[in-house]
Amino acid sequence: MEVKVVKKVLSVNDTMAHQNRKYFSDKKVFVLNMMSSPGSGKTSILEKTVGRLLPEINSAIIVGDICTTNDADRLAKTGVPVIQICTDDFGGDCHLAAHIVGNAASDLDLDGVQLLIVENVGNLVCPAEFDIGEDARVVVLSVTEGEDKPLKYPLMFRVCDAALLNKTDLLPYLDFDREAVINNIRQIHSDMPVFEVSAKTQDGFPAWILWLKKQVEKKVG
Amino acid sequence: MHEMGIALEIIKIAVDSIPANLKNPKVERINLKVGKLAAVVPDSLKFCFEVASKDTALEGSLLHIEEIPVTARCINCGNSWTAIKPVFICEKCDSGQVDLLSGRELDIVSIEVEEGA
Numbered sequence: 001m002e003v004k005v006v007k008k009v010l011s012v013n014d015t016m017a018h019q020n021r022k023y024f025s026d027k028k029v030f031v032l033n034m035m036s037s038p039g040s041g042k043t044s045i046l047e048k049t050v051g052r053l054l055p056e057i058n059s060a061i062i063v064g065d066i067c068t069t070n071d072a073d074r075l076a077k078t079g080v081p082v083i084q085i086c087t088d089d090f091g092g093d094c095h096l097a098a099h100i101v102g103n104a105a106s107d108l109d110l111d112g113v114q115l116l117i118v119e120n121v122g123n124l125v126c127p128a129e130f131d132i133g134e135d136a137r138v139v140v141l142s143v144t145e146g147e148d149k150p151l152k153y154p155l156m157f158r159v160c161d162a163a164l165l166n167k168t169d170l171l172p173y174l175d176f177d178r179e180a181v182i183n184n185i186r187q188i189h190s191d192m193p194v195f196e197v198s199a200k201t202q203d204g205f206p207a208w209i210l211w212l213k214k215q216v217e218k219k220v221g
Numbered sequence: 222m223h224e225m226g227i228a229l230e231i232i233k234i235a236v237d238s239i240p241a242n243l244k245n246p247k248v249e250r251i252n253l254k255v256g257k258l259a260a261v262v263p264d265s266l267k268f269c270f271e272v273a274s275k276d277t278a279l280e281g282s283l284l285h286i287e288e289i290p291v292t293a294r295c296i297n298c299g300n301s302w303t304a305i306k307p308v309f310i311c312e313k314c315d316s317g318q319v320d321l322l323s324g325r326e327l328d329i330v331s332i333e334v335e336e337g338a
Contacts (some may be wrong), residue, residue, distance in 0.1 A: 005238045005329045009230050009253075094223055126223045129260045129327075154307030155258050158321070187308045190317020 013130055016098035020105065020133025027110045030216040031118065033132055035156065036140035037149070038122030041166040043071045044199035045140060046117060050080050052209050057216055058112055062104045063119040064096040071119065081108055087121060095126035098133055114220045115212075124153040128160075136215050142167040143174060147181040150188050157188040162195065162211060169198040227261060227327070228269035232279055235332050239278060245337030248282045252331045256289045258307070258324035263288065278334075291324030 008014060024031050036042050043063070050059045060081040063071045072084030083104045087093040093100075101118055110116065118134065120127040139160040141149055144167060150157040157163065163185055171178065182194055193211060197204035231251065239246045255261055263286045270284045294301040295311035296318040309319045 001240075001335070002331050002333050003238055003240060004331050005234065006331075007234055007238075007329050009227055009234065009327045009329060011234075012230065093226070125260045129223070151307060155260055155325075158258070158307075158309070186317065187310055190310060190319075 010130070013098045016102055017131035017133040020098055020102045021135075023102070023105065024116070024133060024135070027113075028220045029110050029113055029116050030136075030219040031116045031132075031134040032212070032215070033118050033120060033127075033134035033137045034140065035120045035124070035127045035137065035160070036122060036142075037124045037145060040122070040140045040142040040145065041199045042119050042122070042140050043074055045164060045166060045197065046075060046119060047078055048199055048202055048205065049209065049212070050075075050078050050117075052205065053115065053213065057114045057213060059115040059117060060108050060110065060113045061117045061119060062096075062101060062108070064100075064121045066093075066121060081113075083108055093126075094121055094123050095130050096120050096132055097130055101132040115216050124149065124156045128153075128156040128158075135219055136161045138162045138164060140164045140166050141181070143170055143176045143178070143181075147177050147184060150181065150184040154188050157185055157192070160189070160192065161215075162193045164208060165194055165196045166199055168196050168203060169201050224261060224265040225269045225273065227266060228273045231270065231284070231329060232274055232277060234329050235279055236277060238329075238332055239334055243334065243336050246278050246334050247337040248279045248332050248334045250283045250285055250333040251279070251329065252333070253284060253286050254289050254326040254328045254330055255286050256324040256326040257291050258321070259327045261327060287330075289323050289326045292322040293319045294322055295319055 034042050061075050062083050064085045066087050069084045072082045075082045085100055085104050137160040139156055195208040197208055235251050267284050274280050291304040293304055295316055297316035298314040300311055300313040310317050
């Protein structure tokens with residue numbers, strides 16, 4: 001006999017993400033899910049971002065990695081509250097699932113925090129599939145990774161609200177075609193803002209910071 | 222990369238869907254829809270499913286995967302099409318204001334189950 005089921009395989013995650021979204025709304029916190037391949041510079045961008053947001057916006061960070069607390073140690077030096085999730089404890093997962101983010105968020109004191117940034121596990125595939133209850137998603141791509149990454153990982157670039165093109169200080173030394181990468185992003189997501197930045201020199205940061213502030217203000221006022 | 226986690230979720234949902242009145246239920250087939258844009262590799266998923274379903278009512282069952290094409294519709298002119306490549310620009314009016322109609326599915330449609338001996 002055939003038994004109709006008609007259920008999303010990720011429905012448990014979706015339910016948890018919905019609960020997270022409600023919790024974050026009650027706490028009046030804007031949540032940003034930051035994703036990229038490993039080594040694109042998410043942590044460096046965050047180190048330079050959270051200080052620039054002060055004094056208008058207080059931030060907190062949840063950072064996900066398979067192993068080590070290196071990123072949390074670096075980010076803690078910025079003075080913002082940081083929680084490191086090591087997915088090794090959960091089976092070495094390649095992404096942060098909603099329940100893991102929810103557990104970590106409940107360990108943070110979010111009173112007075114307007115922006116919670118979740119630095120996801122470095123991976124351009126799986127994190128795109130998992131809703132964590134965020135308000136916006138950004139993808140970081142560095143200029144050392146190749147112009148065709150958006151075409152190779154279309155779901156990631158489709159589900160994100162903005163892209164950061166990092167390490168632009170290296171452009172003089174590379175055969176990287178920045179017009180080609182922007183054109184590739186536009187084919188996947190035509191109206192997505194692309195911020196060309198260098199976490200090392202902080203070139204391009206004002207536009208990125210302005211965009212982020214506007215997103216936070218839209219939700220928490 | 223997360224196919225084992227997906228396989229475990231499928232097994233859990235399928236086991237929970239077996240009618241309680243069946244004696245020694247044996248699931249023969251699970252019908253799954255997977256969109257071409259979903260971050261799932263069907264062959265990896267089948268492999269993980271085979272390994273993870275051992276010693277459950279699903280052991281030896283067929284995981285049938287229907288791959289769903291990526292279809293899109295232009296918000297500007299209403300043109301709809303099946304995307305062969307991941308390009309979401311309208312072929313008719315060049316607009317990038319595009320809705321995805323299908324391609325992100327990861328759904329269990331049904332299970333086929335019989336009473337065992």
